[in-house]
Structures are given as C-alpha cells and as structure tokens.
Amino acid sequence: MIRVLVAEDMHVVRGALVALLGLEKDIEVVGDCADGAEILPLAASTAPEVAVIDIDLPGKDGLTAAAELHERLPGTRTLILTGLGSPGTLRRALAAKVGGFFLKDAPADRLADAVRGVAAGRRMVDADLALAAWEGDGSPLTVREAQVLRMAADGSQPDEIAARLCLSAGTVRNYLTTIVVKTGARNRVDAVRIARESGWI
Incomplete structure (x- = not known):
C-alpha cells in the first residue's frame, strides 16, 4: 500500500x-x-x-x-x-x-x-x-518582457519604467503580470528570482 x-x-x-x-x-x-x-x-x-x-x-x-x-x-x-x-x-x-x-x-x-x-x-x-x-528556447520571455523585468529588478517602479521606455504605466503593469504568469512565479519579486536563477535576465 x-x-x-x-x-x-x-x-x-x-x-x-x-x-x-x-x-x-x-x-x-x-x-x-x-x-x-x-x-x-x-x-x-x-x-x-x-x-x-x-x-x-x-x-x-x-x-x-x-x-x-x-x-x-x-x-x-x-x-x-x-x-x-x-x-x-x-x-x-x-x-x-x-x-x-x-x-x-x-x-x-x-x-x-x-x-x-x-x-x-x-x-x-x-x-x-x-x-x-x-522545444522551448530557454527563456519564455520576449525581449521587451526581459527588458521590463531587468528594470524592475533594479528597483524601478512601473511609472519609471514606462517613462524610460516611452510606454504607458498600464502597459508596463500588463507586461509585469504576463511575466509573472510566464515564469510560473508567485509575484514580481519571485519572477525576478526565477529569471535570474535561470539566466533569463
């Protein structure tokens, strides 16, 4: 048994x-x-x-x-x-x-x-x-998503990221939500950890 x-x-x-x-x-x-x-x-x-x-x-x-x-x-x-x-x-x-x-x-x-x-x-x-x-090529993130996550990992807030990339804050928040889902993370901080450990950022 x-x-x-x-x-x-x-x-x-x-x-x-x-x-x-x-x-x-x-x-x-x-x-x-x-x-x-x-x-x-x-x-x-x-x-x-x-x-x-x-x-x-x-x-x-x-x-x-x-x-x-x-x-x-x-x-x-x-x-x-x-x-x-x-x-x-x-x-x-x-x-x-x-x-x-x-x-x-x-x-x-x-x-x-x-x-x-x-x-x-x-x-x-x-x-x-x-x-x-x-079949995956390693990172599940697009080039833009990796860029956004790198900036978030450095401590930038969504509005700061948006200003630097000429995007709206809402678009950046959408990117961050997608990143959490794609990496299987619990939250943004966990996504940064996973991406760093995996060599994606």
Missing part, C-alpha cells in the same frame, strides 16, 4: 484528489492539508511515501515545501501539481528534486500511475510539459 499525503488549498480540488486516489486499491491517503507550512509536520507524523503537492500554496509554496521534504524527510518523495505548464516552472520543479510534475487537469488514472512511479523511485513528468520544455 502506497501511503500518500495531499496538499491543496482549494477544498473541492483537495477533496476530489483524496477521493480519487482513495479509490485505488494500492494507494492510501494518510493525510491532507491546505497550507504549505503544514506539509512537513504532517509528513513527519504520517510518514507518507509520496506527497502530492499543489505548486501554489499559501504559507509556503509547493516547490519550497518539496525541497524541504527532500532535505528533512528523504523517504517521502514529491509529486507537484500545477495549472501552469511553462518550461521555466518545470525547470524549477526539477531543480527542487521533485519526483514528479503533472498538470492538474491530467486524467485520474495518469495521476495514480504517476504516484506509483514516484513511489517506485522513478521521475514522472507529464509528457506535454516535457515536450514544452524540450
């Missing part, structure tokens, strides 16, 4: 994941939580073989929690679920030593198979995500 922990902040989604995995004869859900900060204590008390973790959790994001589990409880492998399939997000997940990386809308049987694969020590990555990363 594969012992599984589920971490997902949306109650309906978490309930569905627990129910679907619970239907599998060889999988037992031993705990679930809605906050990233709860994952390590819950894993320490329930000893799951696999933690299925949403990438975007309150308290502590999924990749940070996964890296913490890898360091503190190496017997618990991690399977990250995401709604965003950007190559940059996949690279961050692999860097965090996760065992698997799947889209939230993957079919239930594929998710169960991914849990089994991760429990067996294999790295399970959604085929569509892997293909996107393989």
Whole structure:
C-alpha cells in the first residue's frame, strides 16, 4: 500500500484528489492539508511515501515545501501539481528534486500511475510539459518582457519604467503580470528570482 499525503488549498480540488486516489486499491491517503507550512509536520507524523503537492500554496509554496521534504524527510518523495505548464516552472520543479510534475487537469488514472512511479523511485513528468520544455528556447520571455523585468529588478517602479521606455504605466503593469504568469512565479519579486536563477535576465 502506497501511503500518500495531499496538499491543496482549494477544498473541492483537495477533496476530489483524496477521493480519487482513495479509490485505488494500492494507494492510501494518510493525510491532507491546505497550507504549505503544514506539509512537513504532517509528513513527519504520517510518514507518507509520496506527497502530492499543489505548486501554489499559501504559507509556503509547493516547490519550497518539496525541497524541504527532500532535505528533512528523504523517504517521502514529491509529486507537484500545477495549472501552469511553462518550461521555466518545470525547470524549477526539477531543480527542487521533485519526483514528479503533472498538470492538474491530467486524467485520474495518469495521476495514480504517476504516484506509483514516484513511489517506485522513478521521475514522472507529464509528457506535454516535457515536450514544452524540450522545444522551448530557454527563456519564455520576449525581449521587451526581459527588458521590463531587468528594470524592475533594479528597483524601478512601473511609472519609471514606462517613462524610460516611452510606454504607458498600464502597459508596463500588463507586461509585469504576463511575466509573472510566464515564469510560473508567485509575484514580481519571485519572477525576478526565477529569471535570474535561470539566466533569463
């Protein structure tokens, strides 16, 4: 029996994941939580073989929690679920030593198979995500988006960036929103960190 922990902040989604995995004869859900900060204590008390973790959790994001589990409880492998399939997000997940990386809308049987694969020590990555990363040219950002993010990284505010690039402040804010989505970041500061670590800016 594969012992599984589920971490997902949306109650309906978490309930569905627990129910679907619970239907599998060889999988037992031993705990679930809605906050990233709860994952390590819950894993320490329930000893799951696999933690299925949403990438975007309150308290502590999924990749940070996964890296913490890898360091503190190496017997618990991690399977990250995401709604965003950007190559940059996949690279961050692999860097965090996760065992698997799947889209939230993957079919239930594929998710169960991914849990089994991760429990067996294999790295399970959604085929569509892997293909996107393989075909990507590195940075998901356009030249202009990278320019805007570099200026934001240096501390410039949207109105200052707009004045220097002869754009409207609204256009710059739109660029910054797009950058956060493309990099799979939580916010602008996180986007800067991801882009720098990836060599995109």
